[in-house]
Amino acid sequence: xxxxxxxxxxxxxxxxxxxxxxxxxxxxxxxxxxxxxxxxxxxxxxxxxxxxxxxxxxxxxxxxxxxxxxxxxxxxxxxxxxxxxxxxxxxxxxxxxxxxxxxxxxxxxxxxxxxxxxxxxxxxxxxxxxxxxxxxxxxxxxxxxxxxxxxxxxxxxxxxxxxxxxxxxxxxxxxxxxxxxxxxxxxxxxxxxxxxxxxxxxxxxxxxxxxxxxxxxxxxxxxxxxxxxxxxxxxxxxxxxxxxxxxxxxxxxxxxxxxxxxxxxxxxxxxxxxxxxxxxxxxxxxxxxxxxxxxxxxxxxxxxxxxxxxxxxxxxxxxxxxxxxxxxxxxxxxxxxxxxxxxxxxxxxxxxxxxxxxxxxxxxxxxxxxxxxxxxxxxxxxxxxxxxxxxxxxxxxxxxxxxxxxxxxxxxxxxxxxx
Ligand SMILES: Cc1ncc(COP(=O)(O)O)c(C=O)c1O
Numbered sequence: 001x002x003x004x005x006x007x008x009x010x011x012x013x014x015x016x017x018x019x020x021x022x023x024x025x026x027x028x029x030x031x032x033x034x035x036x037x038x039x040x041x042x043x044x045x046x047x048x049x050x051x052x053x054x055x056x057x058x059x060x061x062x063x064x065x066x067x068x069x070x071x072x073x074x075x076x077x078x079x080x081x082x083x084x085x086x087x088x089x090x091x092x093x094x095x096x097x098x099x100x101x102x103x104x105x106x107x108x109x110x111x112x113x114x115x116x117x118x119x120x121x122x123x124x125x126x127x128x129x130x131x132x133x134x135x136x137x138x139x140x141x142x143x144x145x146x147x148x149x150x151x152x153x154x155x156x157x158x159x160x161x162x163x164x165x166x167x168x169x170x171x172x173x174x175x176x177x178x179x180x181x182x183x184x185x186x187x188x189x190x191x192x193x194x195x196x197x198x199x200x201x202x203x204x205x206x207x208x209x210x211x212x213x214x215x216x217x218x219x220x221x222x223x224x225x226x227x228x229x230x231x232x233x234x235x236x237x238x239x240x241x242x243x244x245x246x247x248x249x250x251x252x253x254x255x256x257x258x259x260x261x262x263x264x265x266x267x268x269x270x271x272x273x274x275x276x277x278x279x280x281x282x283x284x285x286x287x288x289x290x291x292x293x294x295x296x297x298x299x300x301x302x303x304x305x306x307x308x309x310x311x312x313x314x315x316x317x318x319x320x321x322x323x324x325x326x327x328x329x330x331x332x333x334x335x336x337x338x339x340x341x342x343x344x345x346x347x348x349x350x351x352x353x354x355x356x357x358x359x360x361x362x363x364x365x366x367x368x369x370x371x372x373x374x375x376x377x378x379x380x381x382x383x384x385x386x387x388x389x390x391x392x393x394x395x396x397x398x399x400x401x402x403x404x405x406x407x408x409x410x411x412x413x414x415x416x417x418x419x
Contacts, residue, residue: 004328012322023401029179029213029375030405034243034315035322041314042244046307054306055268064306071313072296075238078316080221081251086230087295089250090304094212095128097235097250100299101171101208104263106135109169111262118203122149122174124185129173129210146186149174153192156199170203176214176223181360182337182375184214187222191229206232206256212248216240217333217374219326224251232256242315245308250299257295261287267301333374338367340376349383357381 005012013020016035025033052060054068072090076083091097109117119133119140133140143149172193177184190207199205209231211223224230234251252260266274266283273284286298323329342363347355359377366372380388394406 004332005323009332016318016322023403025403027403027405029182029216029240031239032216032241032243035318037321038242038244038311038315038318041318042311045310045314051306051310053303055303064310067313068304068306068309071309071316074313074316075249076251078220078320079215079224079236079251080219081224081230082227085227085254086224087252087254087257089252089296089299090309091248091250091300092305093239093246093248094126094210094235094237095248097233097248098128098132098173098208098210100250100263101233101235101260102132102135103265104260105132105169105171107264108259108262112168114168117169117171120152120170120172122146122185124175124178124180124183125173126175126179126210126212129175129208132171132173132208143174149189153189153196156196168203170199170205171208172205173208173210175210175212176218177211177373177375179213179375181377182213182373183360184218184369184371184373188229190223190231191226194228194232204259206259208232209234211235212237212240213373213375217326217329218369219330227253227255233260238312238315242312242319244315245305245311247305247308247312252295254295261285261295261298265301268303270298270301330369334367334369334372337372337374337376338363341366344376344378351383353381353383353385355380357387 016037017033018036020033049063050060051064051067052058054061054065072088073083076086076088081088089097089100091100105117105119109115116137116139117135119136120143121129121132121140122143123145125142130142143152172189174185174189176187190209193199193205193207196205209223211220211234214220214223215236223234230253232253233256236249236251238247238249239245266285271283271285275281275283287293341358341360344356344358345354345363349355356378359379360366360375361372366376379390380393382388390406394404397404397406
């Protein structure tokens with residue numbers, strides 16, 4: 001078995017995460033912890049350089065502009081996404097990336113004959129993916145299982161799913177990892193949608209892949225390594241990978257990017273000219289006519305969060321130094337998940353009843369990183385089988401200095417074991 005960090009974990013914790021001594025922090029899928037060196041590197045750069053608004057032409061502005069370009073490239077390389085084929089748009093969080101795609105589809109659909117687009121999403125989708133359906137005027141479908149998706153991909157016309165109606169534009173969305181139970185969904189669906197002759201002959205069908213949870217602990221070259229099989233649009237929450245800064249990203253397969261350039265809204269930064277005089281209103285978006293053409297220029301409205309992007313550059317450097325690779329993180333977190341799972345599954349009341357009802361896979365399943373991320377969803381039950389309210393579980397955990405995530409679910413799914 002590959003050795004990842006060995007005893008270095010304790011050393012890293014001591015030097016880089018002194019703030020974690022306040023308790024056992026287990027809510028990494030909410031936001032992971034930031035390393036001390038990344039914060040120090042960021043403040044050092046801020047204090048020793050003059051960074052201006054990259055939309056200006058003065059030297060401090062140019063320094064920021066160059067820095068932003070470099071960090072954008074570095075982030076793409078970190079994800080295993082070749083900048084030749086992919087572009088990266090900085091946004092506030094994964095939800096903002098989803099909204100950008102959804103609004104573009106809505107705007108483009110309005111220009112089409114039917115006036116609307118079809119939207120299909122998997123039942124494991126996070127609430128932020130589900131919300132896209134409100135732009136479809138009722139043309140949406142929630143796939144209730146993986147099998148239903150597979151059937152639809154194999155023979156869209158005969159699978160009993162005919163939800164497109166007269167729409168000629170369609171979007172299929174699903175998460176790489178369920179935020180509820182950590183289950184990982186097949187990556188292959190993105191490529192299947194693109195290669196389905198039936199789908200592509202009948203509709204413009206694109207994929208929106210939610211990697212917010214997956215990217216925290218999985219090497220993303222599995223997603224972007226083969227451009228032909230990669231999603232058209234992928235949303236990410238970068239603070240979930242690095243802890244800081246609070247940023248998100250939309251990774252766009254360049255070949256599919258034209259759809260986003262047709263959105264209606266424009267803001268400072270995404271147009272070259274605006275006319276508002278004499279009863280005329282017109283604008284010129286930063287589209288392919290602008291040289292050099294860069295997809296992200298037409299999609300990042302307003303001033304970029306350039307200080308946060310500077311911090312991201314530091315976070316990338318420190319992350320590589322401390323953790324070596326996402327492959328290592330994947331192996332390490334997979335081992336921890338297996339250990340936690342077996343510990344929770346073994347807990348019993350004196351009458352032999354299980355203490356936890358666990359909502360994911362099986363003991364072997366959780367150790368397979370292709371199928372399970374490092375999230376374990378569970379309820380606590382009393383000896384007579386009653387559920388303990390999550391508020392009570394969280395209260396007790398807080399008192400014990402263990403910080404977990406509790407509450408209602410942001411997804412609709414969940415298969416369970418235990419009881
Ligand atoms: C799978 C998944 N998608 C989307 C989101 C939303 O991310 P954000 O709040 O950064 O927009 C989350 C957040 O936990 C998530 O886990």
